[in-house]
Amino acid sequence: MSDMARRDWDDAFSNMAHVDGSEKLPAFWADRAARYRASGVRLDEDIRYGDADRELMDIVWPDEAPKGLAVFVHGGFWIRMDKSHWTDLAEGARANGWAIAFPQYTLAPEMHISQMTRQVAAAIALAADKVDGPIRLAGHSAGGHLVTRMVCADSPLPAPVLNRILHVLSLSGLHDLRPLMWTAMNELLKLDEAEACAESVALQRPNDRANVTAWVGGGELPEFIRQTKLLAIMWDGLDADIREVIEGKHNHFTVLDSLKEANSPLTRAFIGELG
Template sequence: MTSARPADPRNTWAQLSQSERDAAYDNNSAVKNSPELIAERNASSARTRASLKSVLDLPYGDRPNNKIDLYPAAERDAPCLVFWHGGYWQKNSRELFAMLVEGIAAHGWSVAIPGYSLAPDVTLTTIVDESRAALDWLAAHGPEHGVAGPVVTSGWSAGGHLVAMTLDHPLVTAGLSISGVFDLGPIRDTGLNKALQLTDDEIAKLSPLRLPVIDKRLDLAYGANELPALVLDSTNLHAQRDAAGAPGRLLPLAGHDHFSILAELRKSDGALVKAALELVD
């Protein structure tokens, strides 16, 4: 599956104004109906969280957001999708993404949605450490809550970055990153860095495009109508991994933007649900 390669604004990054750099990563402004999509997502998640069989607010660490919501399948050995929420590591919460549970749960899967602390309260280093701690907790305590099958991690936007950063965790069978951010260098030059305060060390150690390839299955999905910087982070990471012989597909989804793409993980027959199912075949 191929898609036209957009022009990369980062090729002329030094010549861009601050507002142009900010716009290169501003998904909300790029998607004109994003307020409506976000409002519907949040309302649907509240209904799902209140109605589905679940074990909510389980602590995996000491900070307030270090909690995980579990939606166990009927079979404890069923595969489990662990989903990391987005928000550029500085907004949103696990509760706002419960609407994604039903699509994969219709196929007999469990779902786990961990929360994590947000910038500026913590650094991105801490956020990545917390995501690994959540997986440690799930490995140790998931079975007592009916979640003991193979784990596929998924995540959207900043959560897609966490998928790549935790791919080497021993609990993880494979990953499905959606609209991820994989090079932090340009992020430091945008308004997003006011909260993140990225250091040189973090850019080097927490940018998947600057790290050794992990030889584990990682599918990289993005909407064909997304901002070029996000499209290219996925295509560039896939090319890097492909050159190293690492398994995984590039999944450009026609007609989708940064927000609408999540519909493909909500529907039981959605393209991203199908992609996840294939990761444990």
């Protein structure tokens, strides 16, 4: 443990510190998403999937009957952000005929990451009751961890829902949680060795049906590229259907932008039409 602590793990995960103007991004995202919600898109907001204050989700609907359910789970290191920052990211999938659910979950320190995993599973299960057809999951950063946990061998999802999941897209996902124990944010996360190992998808076995794309920007911090490569290496060794994509020079935030485009490679990966 003392050897690992020699690295500056806070800096290794500090995306905001390495992107110019990042202090303005949360307000920018919130404004952009609010304008999208006000644009006339069909939207059901604040659907309750549990009793906790933050156990809410939104669903953006396509113009016709949905082809299936796409789910996007937000990031923020399990300690910040909510569903309202990201609504506009639905547009690429919505334009292709998919319904997109945006769940949020209780943040640390009020809950541990293992509890958030179960919350996201409950949200997906409820969304699956509302939308027929195949299910495709995507999550960013901490959200990448949460959606990939859904297709581990110990998935908290009920089998009928799990069997409908055709693909998981982990965008800049966090798949090895052990280094977070050496960061200042662990005062909030309260990860210990047991939970960090149990929740690290790179250390878990994939479900037999798991089909995963681990996608990261080529301009991201080295730790996020390592996290992506690690999942691809570990699950490939377990004969999972997994692939790794390192996209251009995108940073941790710009890597998301093309989800708004109907024909982008990222949207195609999300909805399962990547050639």
